[in-house]
Amino acid sequence: MPQTRRYIDHHCHGIVDADLTRPQLEALMAEAHLPAPDGCTQFDKPLGLLVRRYCAPVLGLDPFASPEDYVARRTELGGREASRRLMQGAGMTELLIDTGHRSDTILDVPQMAEITGCATQEVIRIEAVMEAAAKQAGSAEELVSLFAEMMEAFARDAVALKSIVAYRVTFDIDQTRPDAGAVVKAAGDWLAALEAGESRRLDNAVLIRHALFMALDICVERDFPLQLHTAVGDLDIDMPKCDPTVFVPFIKQAEAMKVPLTLLHCYPFVQQATWLAEVFQNVYFDVGFTLNFTGPQAIRTMEQAMEMGPFFKQLYSSDAFGLAELHYLGRIQFERMMDKVMGQWLADGDITLKEADRIIDMITHGNAARIYRLTE
Ligand SMILES: [Zn+2]
Incomplete structure (x- = not known):
């Protein structure tokens, strides 16, 4: 390719x-x-x-x-030169970077632009914004108003928002918008839990629901997507409750508001994600770092990603964190596995080379450019 x-x-x-x-x-x-x-x-x-x-x-x-x-x-x-070679080898054009995870230990957005030579854009993790607001807030009311101000301010320079609701409280929660009174009460409870050392991060379901619905409002205003961490991750994931089909009530509300939702990595629920992408106008998905972690066997994941999901709903992602190797391998694995799938379709006479090329263009950049409003 x-x-x-x-x-x-x-x-x-x-x-x-x-x-x-x-x-x-x-x-x-x-x-x-x-x-x-x-x-x-x-x-x-x-x-x-x-x-x-x-x-x-x-x-x-x-x-x-x-x-x-x-x-x-x-x-x-040297780590710097090794990383530079791998990042250049990955040959990405644009990186949309989630800065909400261990951001003090990794390069920031401008530094990533420098080492990769890519255009870089920031994606704001809403739970991290709430945690930052809590550090400054003296009361429940102040936390709620500060969070709203910070979300508006951060969103201004971003291309999307992201939630890790699945990590923190799973998808198996009440999926309605909480009222203002419930939000202030939850803010008070959570600040007290932080103070008492009973909570070290945002794990209050009411506050996360509040953040999610505020995120939808901002996405409408700014006309950009909300990314949702889906399934595979570390020990914090309660896997059966992170099946994205559990989140259908929320997805429906986002669809009514015309907010694109991008389901990230999805493994082992890739088939569920592709079904959601088929059914809902606003659902997009990627298989992200699954392709790296399944190594030589990644073909099965790619086959699932290609078996039902509309071509105009799939996105490319490495979900690389920390190692330039993961950025490089993301590209290598995507190309190798996509070549295998398309090679089979070509051999079966199901597609032409030109059509295959058009589909790959949609997945590698066309769909993302459209929903994140990225001009070339
Ligand atoms: Zn990630």
């Missing part, structure tokens, strides 16, 4: 450009909250194979370099 194709990574995070020790590198290759057991390594899984097979040559090593050689070469080049 041509290296010149426009690619919009509609959901990713900043990287660490410092030199990394092997434990630090392995921690960023994992969703696990603890390191691999003694004597085991994160290189011994599908993603680890991909790093050795595809990233090693970008750093000037042979494919399948040992983990020891890989880490040594990365250190010899």
